[in-house]
Amino acid sequence: GFDLAHSPTLAAIEEARALFADATWTAAPVLAGDVNPEAEETVSNPTGGTSPGTVQPASEADVATALDNAAAWDAPLDTRRATLLRAADMLEERYGEIFAILAREAGKGLPDCVAELREAVDFLRYYAGQATNTPPAGIFTCISPWNFPLAIFCGQVTAALAAGNAVLAKPAEQTPLIAKLAVEVLHEAGVPRSALQLLPGGGKVGAALTGDARINGVAFTGSTATALHIRANMAEHCAPGTPLIAETGGLNAMIVDSTALPEQAVQAIVESAFQSAGQRCSAVRCLYVQEDIAEDLIRMLTGAMQALNMGDPWHLSTDVGPVIDDTARKGIVEHIEAARAEGRVIADLKAPEGGTFVGPAILRVGSISEMKREIFGPVLHVATFKSHELDAVIDAINATGYGLTFGLHTRIDDRVQHVSERIEAGNIYVNRNQIGAIVGSQPFGGEGLSGTGPKAGGPNYLPRFSAPDHQDASGTWESA
Ligand code: NAD
Secondary structure, X not given: OOOOOOOOOHHHHHHHHHHHOOOOEEEOOEOOOOOOOOOOEEEOOOOOOOOOEEEOOXXXXXXXXXXXXXXXXXXXXXXXXXXXXXXXXXXXXXXXXXXXXXXXHHOOOHHHHHHHHHHHHHHHHHHHHHOOOOOEOOEEEEEOXXXXXXXXXXXXXXXXXXXXXXXXXEOOOOOHHHHHHHHHHHHHHOOOHHHEEEOOOOHHHHHHHHOOOOOOEEEEEOOHHHHHHHHHHHHHHOOOOOOEEEEOOOXXXXXXOOOOOHHHHHHHHHHHHHHHHHOOOOOOOEEEEEHHHHHHHHHHHHHHHHOOOEOOOOOOOOOEOOOOOHHHHHHHHHXXXXXXXXXXXXXXOOOOOOOOOOOOEEEEOOOHHHOOOOOOOOEEEEEEEOHHHHHHHHHHHHHOOEEOEEEEEOOOHHHHHHHHHHOOOOEEEEOOOOOOOEOOOEOEOOEEOOEOOOOEOXXXXXXXXXXXXXXXXXXXXXXX
């Protein structure tokens, strides 16, 4: 293994690549009972390389088996904590296999693989430390997206487990293999099967797992549209008051005023808009630049974008990998082409052949209010503003109804205060890149259409996985 506080050596990375370049994995339901899955399907590789393996989606019978056999994890608190900590160590040790699966199943680049494993392990250790003897909610369904298929999956599942629940975990249909590995590790570490069952599959499986009266809570991360479906499904089938913890999409903005350090702003924008091929929920989608610096800043930004390399995410020389699948690619390309037809493309790059690549693009918009949906790819929209329009820009950003991340680059102290008091966003980034969070010290989560709260990786998260009488949204909590 390697110390996750440091990056793995190139030799360790090359060794892992050689070991797992042609390996295949399979994911099938992992149940505390008999398994009767649907027919095997091939898992796609967004880079265009060989498939990383196959998946057998859970059937209706599998969902019934999982619900029938789910049992809260009633081990003593010390055992639960030690088990989760052991699982964290075991995950770190399997870094080579994890990177290979993330690269071949999700198209993740090496820096993203390292960051994702670190976040997953941080979640395990943090929630292990937060666990208390408070009674669990009961059965918790956890539904995760493909864009952080290890970190978010582990975050939800271990929060629910740390609180002592029985977990029914459904990973995104695009990324079942990394979820299977995580569940395998948790079981090997000592989590009983009845407390953690894996149900791969798509929306149908998700709907079955959120539309049953035996469910005592749902943790969901994904699009706002799916969260609204789940809420309606739960209202129809679950007991009144069954909690839904939803972390959803955003239309994230950044304001750069004429006092900002241009190089710092450009670096921050490029990282936030284009790294991970723009497939981070925190990514900046709409940049507001003050008019008097707009021409210079956009020229610098275009130059920086044109220097990006696209290609095989396993290479350190690659800056932008593929988007997750062809449906995603088509939707993003259509959006760029519609802008081109209106003469709004400032600059864009040609995507390489093979795989589901999208060339990064910078598009002009008049206002964020023209953006009707989150474009989940490497596309940055740019608008300009005059000094006296700052409050109107803040109003327009708030009027989208989303409230996930927001960035500000300025060197006026009062302005930092003014803007951050008025912007409605869960995470605000000042004079730095607009990316992610740090488990423990920077909890992450949105407001409005971007999520229900509480923030993941923060002190208020775990209590929401406890029995309703014991939930305390303020974050103060009786210790064991
Ligand atoms: P998605 O909503 O399409 O899918 C998410 C999960 O929901 C998948 O596991 C999917 O199978 C499942 N699902 C689909 N239909 C369902 C249904 N009817 N009932 C139950 N489950 C169902 O989202 P995605 O494309 O996988 O992920 C990208 C989205 O996630 C973006 O909008 C992004 O902003 C958001 N996201 C938010 C955060 C956050 O912390 N706020 C983090 C990561 C991603």
